[in-house]
Amino acid sequence: MRKYFGTDGVRGRVGEFPMTPDFAMKLGWAAGQVLGAEGVSEVLIGKDTRASGYMLESAMESGFSAAGVNIALVGPLPTPAIAYLATTFRANAGVVISASHNPFYDNGIKLFAQSGLKLTDQQEHEIELWLDRAFEDGMTCVSSDKLGKARRIDDAAGRYIEYCKSHFPGQQNLNGLRVVVDSANGAAYKVGPAVYRELGAEVISLHDQPDGVNINHQCGATDLASLRAAVIEKRADLGIALDGDADRLMMVDHTGAEVDGDELLFLMAREAQAEGYKGGIIGTQMSNLGLELALAERGIPFKRAKVGDRYVMEQLNETGWRIGGEGSGHLLSLDHASTGDAIIASVRVLASLQKRDIKLYTAKQGMRKLPQTLINVRYQAQQGVDPLDAEAVKAAVVNVESHLGETGRVLLRKSGTEPLIRVMVEAEDAQMAHRCAREIADALG
Numbered sequence: 001m002r003k004y005f006g007t008d009g010v011r012g013r014v015g016e017f018p019m020t021p022d023f024a025m026k027l028g029w030a031a032g033q034v035l036g037a038e039g040v041s042e043v044l045i046g047k048d049t050r051a052s053g054y055m056l057e058s059a060m061e062s063g064f065s066a067a068g069v070n071i072a073l074v075g076p077l078p079t080p081a082i083a084y085l086a087t088t089f090r091a092n093a094g095v096v097i098s099a100s101h102n103p104f105y106d107n108g109i110k111l112f113a114q115s116g117l118k119l120t121d122q123q124e125h126e127i128e129l130w131l132d133r134a135f136e137d138g139m140t141c142v143s144s145d146k147l148g149k150a151r152r153i154d155d156a157a158g159r160y161i162e163y164c165k166s167h168f169p170g171q172q173n174l175n176g177l178r179v180v181v182d183s184a185n186g187a188a189y190k191v192g193p194a195v196y197r198e199l200g201a202e203v204i205s206l207h208d209q210p211d212g213v214n215i216n217h218q219c220g221a222t223d224l225a226s227l228r229a230a231v232i233e234k235r236a237d238l239g240i241a242l243d244g245d246a247d248r249l250m251m252v253d254h255t256g257a258e259v260d261g262d263e264l265l266f267l268m269a270r271e272a273q274a275e276g277y278k279g280g281i282i283g284t285q286m287s288n289l290g291l292e293l294a295l296a297e298r299g300i301p302f303k304r305a306k307v308g309d310r311y312v313m314e315q316l317n318e319t320g321w322r323i324g325g326e327g328s329g330h331l332l333s334l335d336h337a338s339t340g341d342a343i344i345a346s347v348r349v350l351a352s353l354q355k356r357d358i359k360l361y362t363a364k365q366g367m368r369k370l371p372q373t374l375i376n377v378r379y380q381a382q383q384g385v386d387p388l389d390a391e392a393v394k395a396a397v398v399n400v401e402s403h404l405g406e407t408g409r410v411l412l413r414k415s416g417t418e419p420l421i422r423v424m425v426e427a428e429d430a431q432m433a434h435r436c437a438r439e440i441a442d443a444l445g
Contacts, residue, residue, distance in 0.1 A: 005124045007310045011108030014052040021059040028063025030130035042070035044091035046082040048098040048187040051212030065148035066141040074156035078187045078246030080341035081160040083116035098245040104213040116338030164195045174201035178236045182227045184220025185210040186244035221250040228256040238360045248329035249342035253361040261329040262291045266367040271352040282315040282324030294367035371430035373437040375423045377444045396443035400436040
């Protein structure tokens with residue numbers, strides 16, 4: 001069990017452990033000890049637009065320097081950009097300071113290996129051992145002539161823009177396409193709109209004025225209201241929503257209707273199949289049953305991982321498949337990026353639309369999402385007692401599943417952070433989904 005690292009690095013509220021300058025400095029030092037021993041001589045550090053990023057960046061820079069590791073600073077850039085740039089510069093590893101889609105008062109720290117992949121469990125465990133040593137005995141420091149040096153890279157954004165554009169077919173362009181881009185006042189506020197403009201689209205840019213505290217606030221992939229309104233008002237062909245660190249993608253068609261991660265994953269899978277892809281698709285326990293059914297109609301294998309892009313990646317590595325994602329917009333296409341990259345995923349979707357000469361609204365009709373109801377049930381935690389083992393709950397699940405047959409699905413999932421059980425039911429119609437979810441929730445309650 002990891003002590004500090006979660007499924008997506010270290011994350012918390014700024015000013016509270018572990019998101020403090022002291023912890024960040026010690027984390028940089030501990031990571032420097034582990035990675036330095038593996039031959040890492042320089043680490044690339046990027047961040048999103050939170051005001052706290054500057055504080056945490058400086059602290060980590062001090063820790064790495066004390067461990068004798070050089071630092072390359074790129075400023076605000078998307079998480080996937082750091083994963084990519086770590087492979088192209090002399091840096092041997094990457095750090096992203098971001099809390100992704102969370103509010104500004106949270107922040108997080110993610111580490112990447114030179115390959116652009118997240119560190120292994122074993123590497124994170126070793127870093128935690130060094131962290132404990134730093135807290136118990138204090139940090140050591142290499143001699144003055146061995147201290148890590150810092151440099152700033154000025155052309156990182158331009159390199160990443162070109163990298164994103166390289167995933168759009170050279171013989172195509174986006175001329176004549178009007179697109180609204182919501183950058184969530186986050187890390188992609190410059191590079192996101194630039195990619196689509198340089199591919200030829202007319203870009204209407206929203207939420208591209210970060211002030212350190214407005215990241216993800218009523219905008220971006222977690223709040224599509226302003227994007228929907230702008231797409232309709234500007235008569236745009238579609239809208240693109242990124243989250244704070246641009247690893248999540250949501251889209252809006254010309255009618256203002258949401259196109260979520262499950263639907264985008266279907267479009268990516270269908271296009272990949274047309275291009276000769278023979279593998280399957282990895283979703284999660286929360287992926288809509290409509291995705292599974294639509295893929296099955298096309299003979300595309302589908303498997304479910306636990307919720308979280310980390311677990312999707314694990315399944316991809318185990319199966320050798322190349323495409324996976326979540327309904328929340330984390331989309332992985334390993335032939336194009338080593339981690340979830342919202343801009344590259346959107347470029348691939350746009351290329352498919354241009355190639356087929358169809359609108360997003362038409363393209364998504366190949367998959368019908370089943371209505372889904374989610375009810376959170378709070379329970380009283382008791383030692384040795386699992387609410388899911390109650391006979392009344394088991395009976396309710398059996399009854400609901402017999403009613404749904406193969407045209408619906410039940411999922412009961414415990415929250416990892418609080419005493420909640422999430423009851424999810426998918427069915428042919430919304431009323432049935434709600435009624436069935438309510439039956440199970442009442443049995444739990």
